[in-house]
Amino acid sequence: MKILVIEDDLRVAELIERGLSEQGFSVTLAYDGLSGKKLAFQVPFDLIITDIILPKMDGLDLSKQIRERLPEVPIIMLTALGTTDDKVEGFDAGADDYLVKPFEMRELIVRIRVLLKRKSNPSQVTGFVIQYADIVMNLHSKIVKRNQQEINLTPKEFNLLAFFLQNPERVISRTEIAEKVWDTHFDTGTNFIDVYINYLRKKIDKNFDKKLIHTKSGMGFILKEEQ
Template identity: 35%
Template sequence: MSTVLIVEDEARITSFLTKGLKAAGFVPKVADTGRDAIEMALLGDIDIILLDVGLPDIDGFEVLEQLRGQGVTTPVIMLTARASVADRVAGLEGGADDYLPKPFSFDELVARIRLRLRPRKAPAASEPGVLEHRDLALDIRTRRVRVDRQWVDLSAREFALAEVFMRHPGQVLSREQLLANVWGLDFDPGSNVVDVYVSYLRGKLGKERLETVRGVGYRLV
């Protein structure tokens, strides 16, 4: 059974999640402060983390930053009443795998947990370690991109978005396709997060490399 770390300081919500997750076949563990959550996550026996933003010591964004900075790759679903696009982008930019605003349906939460725990297909042995297109090169292993012979560091989401473009050069990709490939099918289709991250990429790769196809999406030229 998969172990779920609940990082939440409200006893009512913690009790609700604990009982529900047990009934759904998970093993819940609880941390009511950010520092306790970091300590427990570093032990390495957690399969997924449900992370509240509003915590009594350090907020969930800081917890996430410290975990990713220390090499913890455990999937993280952020749970918060702060549902603005800016907050979602901040969470995803910091390395969160999903973002679920409160109040939420418990069945939806369980579905998202199972989605994030689903094993990813291993890359084929023949898959190249570097994707190249004209003067761009994307190194899958180091997760960096080379632009005009200069290596540029990308955030996790920027890299995932760049990889989708590099695997489909010259192809027009809709916002829905990019959302599905980078953020997951369950992400809000009305969000402008794709446009935000395309803007980030243009700043690092060069504005002329990502073309806007009006009313459709974007294309790597």
């Protein structure tokens, strides 16, 4: 498995390279965003690890450009910034996972293996249109409409809504959302999931009389038509 590591801190980059090489991965290093972008587009990597704060091009812009051209390649972001807003920004830029420095090498390896396993065993979708109440989601075109009105969602908002639509009228815990929507066991922080739920509510519920996403105190959330 080929992994591209984009990290401007030479010591951190070499530690990651050594740790991953010991696990049998083939590692290529880049020390700035532009070099990382060039390598990502030239070489077929199985996974990309990038810092956010990089010279020449920051990791957020880099991830957005990589995601546009290479939508199937998993991206892990490394950063010293660990607030909820920072995580949201990272995921919206296209990251699949987010690791806050300092981190243990074994934790990074676990995250890598989870993402590579998901990549090699993509979920099978039996139909590409999901509908509940007056929401219609097309999994191929990524178009979401409610009452014939198109709704623009970020990639993570789209995935979160898809999970709700695939599990309607069932209480879903925050832990399940973190594991199933983000497909990993990272520390989401106390309000990370709630932030995304609020984003989604503003887009699919705020301008409509009938609310669909409801909070079950102490348990989680449920997609359900109000009676």
